[in-house]
Every structure is written in structure tokens, then in C-alpha cells.
Amino acid sequence: MGAMPEEIDLLLPQMEHRANQVVGQRTFTSGILANKEVVVVYSRMGKVAASSTATTLINIFDCQMILFTGVAGALSKDLNIGDMIVSSSLVQHDMDVSALPGFRKFEVPLLDKQFFSPPLWLADKALSASEKYLREVMPADIDNSTLKKFGITSPKSMKGLIASGDQFIASKEETLNLLKDLPDILCVEMEGAAVAQVAEEYGVPYIVTRTISDKADHSAHIDFPLFVKEVATNLTCGVLTELLKRL
Ligand code: ADE
Numbered sequence: 001m002g003a004m005p006e007e008i009d010l011l012l013p014q015m016e017h018r019a020n021q022v023v024g025q026r027t028f029t030s031g032i033l034a035n036k037e038v039v040v041v042y043s044r045m046g047k048v049a050a051s052s053t054a055t056t057l058i059n060i061f062d063c064q065m066i067l068f069t070g071v072a073g074a075l076s077k078d079l080n081i082g083d084m085i086v087s088s089s090l091v092q093h094d095m096d097v098s099a100l101p102g103f104r105k106f107e108v109p110l111l112d113k114q115f116f117s118p119p120l121w122l123a124d125k126a127l128s129a130s131e132k133y134l135r136e137v138m139p140a141d142i143d144n145s146t147l148k149k150f151g152i153t154s155p156k157s158m159k160g161l162i163a164s165g166d167q168f169i170a171s172k173e174e175t176l177n178l179l180k181d182l183p184d185i186l187c188v189e190m191e192g193a194a195v196a197q198v199a200e201e202y203g204v205p206y207i208v209t210r211t212i213s214d215k216a217d218h219s220a221h222i223d224f225p226l227f228v229k230e231v232a233t234n235l236t237c238g239v240l241t242e243l244l245k246r247l
Helices: 005-014 047-059 120-141 144-149 172-181 192-202 219-245
Strands: 016-023 028-035 036-040 068-075 084-092 157-164 186-188 206-212
Touching: 005 028, 005 036, 005 068, 028 047, 028 068, 028 206, 047 068, 047 120, 047 192, 068 157, 068 219, 084 120, 084 192, 120 157, 120 206, 144 219, 157 192, 172 186, 172 206, 192 206, 206 219
Parallel strands: 068 206, 084 157, 157 186
Antiparallel strands: 016 028, 028 036, 068 186, 084 206
């Protein structure tokens, strides 16, 4: 699962026995990828779109696991464009019912949790898949001049906290605000913690992997579309294919 077509497009031609089914305006493509039965879909952007798509994957397609891939804006100073993040936990940074008595900021009401935690074993597999992709596959997958253009020299993989909300973050002020409350955030995106909530509610294992496309600052609105157009698809689909081989 990805949010945008560019984040999953490369997977489709690699699939065998492909069949499309449209449910709720999303096209779900079933088939075989890396010897696994899979359903590939893009949800469109945002928490509602992602939640509805994840629910369909579970209820209609009987998916036993959800792998989400895509791009994200870096909040940690240690991250650069091209680095890969695996979720060890996720938070909905725009969830705030704390004006009501008894609720903490970021807590999902009546679920009694602020953070979602994917299975550790899956996070470890995703981390080693992204390390392998960056070390062994990427050099042949993306040409040097493209990597240079984005300043990608020695990209790394990290596990950590991913924050999701229905905003594209593109200013220092917004990033500092988020870090004030949640100093451990590695990156921001718009779907992961919504998928996490649905998957946890249904007891389905899940993981979110993200490639850094921008630094969630004043240049994010330029870096993001360029990165998505020119390199994201290789990185997001590459790590997912590596992960599938390990499952
Ligand atoms: N996805 C990629 N970059 C992002 C950003 N800066 N904010 C939210 N989602 C993103």
C-alpha cells in the first residue's frame, strides 16, 4: 500500500496473474509478487483515505498483513534526502482531545493510546530489507547523476517514531512545534498512523517504511514533487520487494 501512484507503480509490472478490482474508488490489483499473494493499491493522501483503503484490504481482500511504503519529510537533523525510515512506533500528531477531561494530547479517544507499535520482528525485517536495498540494489537501480542531483551520497536506514497528520509540513515553525511535544519524531507523513490504528484494531500485523523526500521546511514544496517524480518509485518499491522476499 502507498498513498500516491508513484509510490507503488513499479510494483505492478513485476506482478504475475494480475487482476484489478475497484472498491470505493480505489483500484486494488491482486497477483503474485516475490512468490507471495499480494494486493497492491494506492490510497490517495491523508488519514481518512488511508484508513478506508486499509479497511477494504482487510475486510474485502482478507489481507493478513499490511506493508505501507512511501515518502516522508524529515524532522530529525540526522536525516537527509534519500534516507529510509522504518516505523518502530507511530503517532497521529493532529489528534488532540486534551481539552476534554481525562485525555492526553495525541491520545486516540476510547482506544487509550497515543502511540501505535508495529510488531518488532516485522520492523527488524523491514530495516534489514532497507539496508540491503540501499547497499546492494540502489546503485544499479538509480543512476549516479540522479543521486547527485538530490545530494544522495551515502543514504542510511533508521528505525523510529513516524508522525502522521492531515497536513503537508513545510515550515520551520511547524516542525519546531511538532518537536516541542514529540522530540523523538524522525519524520512526518500523512497516512502511516491511520493505517496503524486500523491494522491494530483488526489485529493485522503492519509496518510503514518511508524514504525521506524533503526536510519539511520552506523548500519542501519544491523537493517533494521533484523527488516523487524522479526517484521515489525506485526506492519505495525497491524496499518493499526486498521485504517481501524476507516474509
Ligand atoms: N510527505 C512527504 N513530505 C511530507 C511533508 N513535508 N509533510 C507531510 N507529509 C509528507
